[in-house]
Amino acid sequence: MQSLELKEDLHTPRVAYFSMEIALDSQLPTYSGGLGVLAGDMMRSAADLALPVVGVTLVSRAGYFRQEITEGGRQVEHPSPWNPAQHAHALPAKVAVSIDGRDVWIMAWLYRLQGEGDGRIPVLLLDADLPENSEEDRRITHFLYGGDPEYRLKQEIVLGIGGVRMLRALGFTVSRYHLNEGHAALLCLELLRSGAHGSTAPVRAQCAFTTHTPVEAGHDKFPYELLRRLLGPDADTELLRRLGGEQHFNMTQFALNLSGYVNGVAKSHAEVSRRMFPGFRVHAISNGVHPRTWTSPAFRQLYDRHFPDWKLEPEALMRIGLVDAESIWAAHEQARHALFALVRERCGVSLQEGALTLCFARRMTGYKRPDLLFTDLARLRSIARRYPLQLVIAGKAHPRDTDGKRLIEMVHACLGDLREDIRGAFIPDYTMEIAGLMTAGADVWLNTPLPPLEASGTSGMKAAFNGVPSLSVLDGWWMEGCIEGVTGWAIGTENEVAAPQEHARLLYEKLGDVVLPLFFHDRAGWVEVMKGTIGHNAVLFNSHRTMRRYAAEAYLRS
Numbered sequence: 099m100q101s102l103e104l105k106e107d108l109h110t111p112r113v114a115y116f117s118m119e120i121a122l123d124s125q126l127p128t129y130s131g132g133l134g135v136l137a138g139d140m141m142r143s144a145a146d147l148a149l150p151v152v153g154v155t156l157v158s159r160a161g162y163f164r165q166e167i168t169e170g171g172r173q174v175e176h177p178s179p180w181n182p183a184q185h186a187h188a189l190p191a192k193v194a195v196s197i198d199g200r201d202v203w204i205m206a207w208l209y210r211l212q213g214e215g216d217g218r219i220p221v222l223l224l225d226a227d228l229p230e231n232s233e234e235d236r237r238i239t240h241f242l243y244g245g246d247p248e249y250r251l252k253q254e255i256v257l258g259i260g261g262v263r264m265l266r267a268l269g270f271t272v273s274r275y276h277l278n279e280g281h282a283a284l285l286c287l288e289l290l291r292s293g294a295h296g297s298t299a300p301v302r303a304q305c306a307f308t309t310h311t312p313v314e315a316g317h318d319k320f321p322y323e324l325l326r327r328l329l330g331p332d333a334d335t336e337l338l339r340r341l342g343g344e345q346h347f348n349m350t351q352f353a354l355n356l357s358g359y360v361n362g363v364a365k366s367h368a369e370v371s372r373r374m375f376p377g378f379r380v381h382a383i384s385n386g387v388h389p390r391t392w393t394s395p396a397f398r399q400l401y402d403r404h405f406p407d408w409k410l411e412p413e414a415l416m417r418i419g420l421v422d423a424e425s426i427w428a429a430h431e432q433a434r435h436a437l438f439a440l441v442r443e444r445c446g447v448s449l450q451e452g453a454l455t456l457c458f459a460r461r462m463t464g465y466k467r468p469d470l471l472f473t474d475l476a477r478l479r480s481i482a483r484r485y486p487l488q489l490v491i492a493g494k495a496h497p498r499d500t501d502g503k504r505l506i507e508m509v510h511a512c513l514g515d516l517r518e519d520i521r522g523a524f525i526p527d528y529t530m531e532i533a534g535l536m537t538a539g540a541d542v543w544l545n546t547p548l549p550p551l552e553a554s555g556t557s558g559m560k561a562a563f564n565g566v567p568s569l570s571v572l573d574g575w576w577m578e579g580c581i582e583g584v585t586g587w588a589i590g591t592e593n594e595v596a597a598p599q600e601h602a603r604l605l606y607e608k609l610g611d612v613v614l615p616l617f618f619h620d621r622a623g624w625v626e627v628m629k630g631t632i633g634h635n636a637v638l639f640n641s642h643r644t645m646r647r648y649a650a651e652a653y654l655r656s
């Protein structure tokens with residue numbers, strides 16, 4: 099069947115990019131955080147570069163969640179429903195997958211991503227909320243990362259198996275399948291069963307797999323009883339065990355065994371992954387962020403004036419040295435004021451003109467260590483007495499991450515304690531929109547993960563597009579992006595396993611002795627660092643470069 103809406107998309111074979119979450123628009127809650135935003139940036143670059151790609155994801159009608167922060171700093175989760183009919187077209191195909199002995203019917207919504215030029219790509223949003231299905235099955239595609247392992251496995255059956263069937267039903271010819279994280283790995287099972295007749299070589303030839311985290315909880319594992327029950331008699335347990343592991347069915351291991359190309363998301367992460375999965379060849383294609391999406395209006399205007407092609411060719415920004423310091427600082431002032439306005443509106447806090455604004459925003463979870471900055475409040479106060487400092491913080495904790503929620507409460511309490519000496523705000527409900535305002539409006543972007551657990555990190559790359567230097571522990575992308583004093587500053591040195599107390603001490607030292615003095619005593623030197631972040635890091639850590647490398651190294655390989 100070929101629908102009219104897709105006519106132009108079916109002419110050329112496409113790379114099918116499968117991801118549990120894709121951030122299509124800040125307002126559509128089809129993403130939870132970094133993984134989904136990265137997937138969205140990859141799709142935006144594919145559209146800009148007019149690459150033949152089709153995105154496949156779940157519709158997540160009930161969204162992830164809207165975060166409220168109570169007076170006491172507790173996170174409260176609210177549903178965040180959206181109506182796909184207002185943003186996408188219903189396509190006329192339906193396919194069924196067998197789950198727990200029932201046929202579950204799936205339809206797809208077509209979301210069009212328009213690129214810079216004529217390029218645009220289709221993204222399919224899979225939806226099981228159909229009258230043909232039982233009440234329970236209709237909810238399978240409602241909650242992003244919601245529910246128990248059984249619910250998650252049902253979602254992964256819809257994404258992997260349902261996604262492949264949907265592409266076929268709509269008439270797509272697929273040249274490569276890209277598994278953005280292990281959630282989509284059951285697509286390999288569908289390819290094994292249909293066409294490959296159980297032989298792995300033809301599947302491996304078609305699949306590329308990107309692993310995104312060394313954190314154990316990020317790798318889905320399911321008991322074989324559950325797999326057998328949900329997949330039914332189709333599940334060849336012998337084969338699944340051979341490819342997915344003896345004890346549990348491990349989605350990552352299954353993906354590794356069935357993908358001819360495997361990569362990590364930064365050089366250091368690829369190295370860590372090689373140690374985690376011995377015997378597999380793990381390539382490194384470092385992440386990047388989408389140029390236009392993550393550049394503030396003021397910097398867009400500045401770049402448009404000096405480097406008209408930068409949106410398609412961000413390499414042009416290597417000549418940022420040609421732009422006068424006043425223009426750079428003026429663009430940054432505009433972005434700061436936009437952030438100040440947001441903080442006033444959302445938190446009722448007026449930030450100070452004459453202070454350095456230090457921002458930290460990311461998923462609130464143990465290894466990201468949002469509490470590191472608050473290790474020694476007396477020390478932080480004494481730094482702020484010498485140099486005015488203010489803090490803006492944001493981030494959601496996964497509803498079941500009790501440690502992450504405790505960290506939000508703790509950060510909230512510390513901001514309260516510091517109020518007399520350091521202005522601060524916690525902006526609730528971190529979204530792409532807030533990320534854009536924060537990464538552009540910060541004077542310095544802070545990152546304090548526990549190495550080696552930050553696979554890449556992308557928010558510092560967003561900051562780079564806005565001339566905002568990072569102050570970060572050397573982990574993930576920063577091991578490639580940091581040139582000390584040129585693109586920002588490192589907390590600690592490479593390969594050292596510093597105790598948290600030690601990292602905190604190094605953070606205070608660098609902040610109080612290097613970063614703040616430069617900001618307050620040498621504005622010309624500061625703007626040079628701003629230019630360094632643009633001229634070195636925006637040029638490299640953008641999703642056009644990432645996508646082109648995927649095209650050349652993962653998609654075109656024979």
Ligand SMILES: *Cc1c(COP(=O)(O)O)cnc(C)c1O
Nearest residue numbers: 131132460529530533555556557
């Ligand atoms: C960029 C982004 C992230 C990821 O930031 P990291 O630095 O990789 O932790 C998470 N959430 C939102 C909304 C983002 O825009």
